[in-house]
Amino acid sequence: MDFTKKLLITAMASTMLVGCTVPGSHLDIDGKNVVKVSEEQKNNISEQVNVYPLTASTVSTLKAPRVTSKENPALDAEVARYQYHIGPGDILNVTIWDHPELTIPAGSYRSSTEAGNWVHSDGTIFYPYIGLVNVEGKTVTEVRDEMATRLKKFIESPQVDVNVAAFRSQKAYITGEVNAPGQQPVTNVPMTILDAVNKAGGLAEDADWRNVTLTRNGVEDSLSLYALMQRGDLTQNRLLRPGDIIHIPRNDAQKVFVMGEVNNPQLIKIDRAGMSLTEALSTVGGINELEADATGIFVIRGNKSQSTKSQTLANIYQLNIKDASALVIGTEFELQPYDIVYVTAAPISRWNRVVRQLLPTITGFNELTEGALRIRNWP
Template sequence: MRGRVVVRGGRSWLRKYRAASSLNRLCALLIAGLLPACSVIPGSHLSMPAMTWFQKDAASETADIDVNFVAITPGLISEMGAQPRLIEPLSAMQQLQRESELQAYQYRIGRGDTLNITVYEHPELTIPAGSFRSAEEGGNQVGPDGTFYFPYAGMVEALGKTTQEVRNVLVTRLSRVIEQPQVDVKVVGFQSQKVYVSGEVVRPAVVPIKTTPLTLIEAISEVGGLGVLADWRHIQLTRDGIGKQIDLRAILEDGDWRNNVMLRGGDILHIPRNDSQKIYVMGEVRQPSAVLIGRDSVTLTQAIAEAGGIDEAQANARGIFVLRNAEKRVLENGKARYMATVYQLDASSASGFLLANEFHLRPRDVVYITAAPVARWNRLITQLLPSLIFTDQAQGLE
């Protein structure tokens, strides 16, 4: 496998490299997360002239991996913090449509629902709830055929109707025996429309849809909220056999209310665990490990601290790298090509760790701290690159 590095700031291209032979070693390390740096990069301390690190190679145009090499500087941190919001606010028309949808919502009666019907001034037609019987137990249940029986009205079709529509039918039929009947219809038992909430929540449960619309956030609140290990970025909503991924964090933190969808009967809402949302910290740290990303983001400083800190006796403070998600692209010839970004931090001064504390990591980032001097980083990065492809492919298999 050959690749090239695009250097930020107009520097020349990184010479071609071959990294396929190290893929299996990197895969094993990412799974175990416990091996020291010397076993990760065999021969990484080989001498290599600094002058041969960056050079343009025409053959690299056909490489399988393109790498954008970026130094972590105050300017980069400022640029990342000033990036425009990826989520545009709802337009006035979209907001109006959403409000209209919620206001127009009406509960449709279904099989198994229980109705409480009151005919005023005619208590003989009303089944009292009493102290030992709830309104649901004393109500009129809609049968499997979608009908229920009511005195002097006979079998009444209720399936798919609103309470107002059922009331109109009862008034018409009772008018034959009662002068100007005053009728009230309420649903007191909701059994026909349910949303199934499973996964990493406090109390997985079946949530009934009632007379007010049930949105995604309300459904999660009904089951006690998210669990500690919930992956709130990849909530799965399945409707009519079709799955949709929803980012709850975008709803709550970025205000993207498009995804706070109104749920329907039969919807399945699954909140997965965030086990796969990890950052891999390797190299010259005291405890190479996989750092789990919780509800809050993790900075580079936090990730290194979780791994026990830098091994000051071995680590090169100028060689702290963050290898970021190799994005897969398919060329016209059908060949796969990857675009990765390698960030490099110089922590030889205190200001470096201040920058690290402002640099936020993403799931599947690989943090590597090397003992190699600058002239040997070329070989190190070359052998680490396949790990980005591996973690990306492994994520797709989960």
């Protein structure tokens, strides 16, 4: 077979391959409204991206400040002067010493809650001789002093004691990823966020303890239970007030994407202790030693704040592990939610892929050539 015939066969094989239907889905944009993008918009992405090589000297400057143990004197002072203020629904227990008929008029076998004085919706209680007493918003000390003053008209030197038998008027709420979410009564014992979490059975397995919110009077305050419970940063603690809502979200947003030339590309979640770049690579089975470019391990971190046009679109951090000891640097680089870890392919790997795509055509050409030669040499 001469060269012209071989060329013709090659052309026919190429035409046949082009005309073949490729299996799989396809989205055709013909007939659809395609938004035009200028060449400047296409090409200016490189101007909005910063690349930072990760080295032993630079990785320390990129680390977030370490959370350390801190005192909270403001909270200590607030707890020291804390007093409970009575509200509607509470039950008060009033004792008049040497006057048992006033103390438990319904009998000595009833509990304090059953025999106590219910604070009505108008904030008052009724007591013999003195009638209605306005107790809403007052402390037990203030109520005791007022009742003692008013009883002097009927009892000589009355000795009055007042305490709250049941706390029902004021509540705080803890929601989200705790083992027993729900309402918790505000009592005469000051309750902090840490107390509330412990009373709720502690954190659930999927809790995101770094991004806790405290909502008070419609205003949200972001807190970190990681800093409080793991690092002893007491400035993250708060004294709870009636109506406060503590919400501990799920860790669904604590995820990173590992893609490219790794052994098992996947989405992985950052655990409670955090996750370094080296840990992420280990979780996906490491890089593909045969096809990965060890100099091309990148962490792509989008810029979440886009308030001005001058801000960068993303920051890219490059780790070169051609020397495997550089993985130590990766252990010092903490990943953040929605980071993309991308491992590029080595140039030889890209060439091998091109060859693999051409192999069916080359094989088909060889078979056609061999067949034509057999036909030509057929006796």
